[in-house]
Amino acid sequence: MTATTDHTTEHSTGATFFDQTTWDGRFYADGWRQGTEVADIVSPSTGATLGRYATASPDDLDRAVERAVEAQRTWARTPAQERAAVLRRAGLLLEQHQSLLAEWLASEAGSALGKAGFEAGLVAAEFHQAAATAMMPYGQLLQTDRPRLSMARRRPVGVVGVISPFNFPAILSARSIAPALALGNAVVHKPDPRTTVSGGLFFAAVLEEAGLPAGLFSVLPGGADVGAALVDHPQVPVLSFTGSTAAGRAIGRRAGELLKRAHLELGGNNALVVLDDVDVAAAASAGAWGSFLHQGQICMTTGRHLVHERVHDAYVAALAEKARNLPAGDPASGAPLGPIIDSGQLSKVDALVQATVAAGARLEAGGTHDGLFYAATVLSGVRPEHPAFREEVFGPVAPVVPFSDLDELTDLVNSSEYGLSLGILTGDAYRGFELAERFESGIVHVNDQTVDDEAHAPFGGTGASGTGSRFGGHEANIEAFTETQWITVQGSIARYPF
CATH class of the missing domain: 3.40.309.10 (Aldehyde Dehydrogenase; Chain A, domain 2)
Structure with a gap:
């Protein structure tokens, strides 16, 4: 199949969704942008070139993060119902274009047709789950020994850096992107270069059409230098990485040095x-x-x-x-x-x-x-x-x-x-x-084999498999992509002996 003729779908209005002329040779950062270099998207099954994407640089990443910081301030103040509505629209678009995503998974990731269809269906569920997460309780009242109101509430972390792998590129990207956005964060995403479309650019098109405000989501395909820049960036406090244990250990070490949170979902045996x-x-x-x-x-x-x-x-x-x-x-x-x-x-x-x-x-x-x-x-x-x-x-x-x-x-x-x-x-x-x-x-x-995942179930491993359940379910996602703030309120200024 060819990307130019088969990898598009038509709206009822006649407009084409994910038209290759829109994204070919580009990355996504506050809109579709050309880069200084491009790389081919190659089918591992046939060796055919399916299209091209622009490779981002560390400078491109710096600009994307700067824009994300600005956009996130407004997004965090946006009512939860409005954030949830964007995620719901994205989920509906993913359902509408499920076969298109499955085609890309088959041709770009080498997925058998059954696996491709299964994965594409899971992705929509992640966005619907995220929409529900946006509406969940985000704090609790605390006991206090003083005459005041004491509570703990969750606040978005700011900008979340997401790095995803090639094997299940759509679902393993969506399960970080969707809840992070739903909870009021911006996301800068680096997909695996081998699956830049099904693991990244496709989501840019979906979220843009769903009405996500500009600057909140970037897709920056690139090499190890872009990944390192994302890990090191001082305005990206939380990292969500899915990939090999060796790479995860390196990211975890660097995140520890920088006092960042790194959610690591790694290998398994x-x-x-x-x-x-x-x-x-x-x-x-x-x-x-x-x-x-x-x-x-x-x-x-x-x-x-x-x-x-x-x-x-x-x-x-x-x-x-x-x-x-x-x-x-x-x-x-x-x-x-x-x-x-x-x-x-x-x-x-x-x-x-x-x-x-x-x-x-x-x-x-x-x-x-x-x-x-x-x-x-x-x-x-x-x-x-x-x-x-x-x-x-x-x-x-x-x-x-x-x-x-x-x-x-x-x-x-x-x-x-x-x-x-x-x-x-x-x-x-x-x-x-x-x-x-x-x-x-x-x-x-x-009485089942080992490969199973649901959007609303906690997912994560121990030991060399990662840092525990940081994906799936409202509680895990809220824990992963927000910070806790303790706040007290009392009716008058407290009196002190000084």
């Missing part, structure tokens, strides 16, 4: 626990979805299948059969698996698989690739010291490890430095619920 009383066929289906959805390029991907020894062999056979029947190809053809995002990531995935096989694991399915299309891969005989067990693969790879008792299982689950998502598959749901307390994980799903 999530375990799927398969107990001995499961329906093996159903378990293998869930396991395949958990490991192979979007080529395993999800922080919640099932990275370790921990299977009771009584059902281990049957599970491996069923999972390998699933893998062999999941072809990888251009999402436009309907293939269930798309490409790995780029050659660097593919090399990392393949190196981890090959090193694990060399260390003694057995290749039950996959382990090959055609260009950027990596076959769904199942490894058995995996041990805790193997690379594919220890590290986040971020590819369509399912390492399977047997266990014999619950103490061994607990050690296997908790041996990872990550603690994002966990699935427990069992014939006895309450047994799974009881087991959940043993495991160090921010999210636990009983």
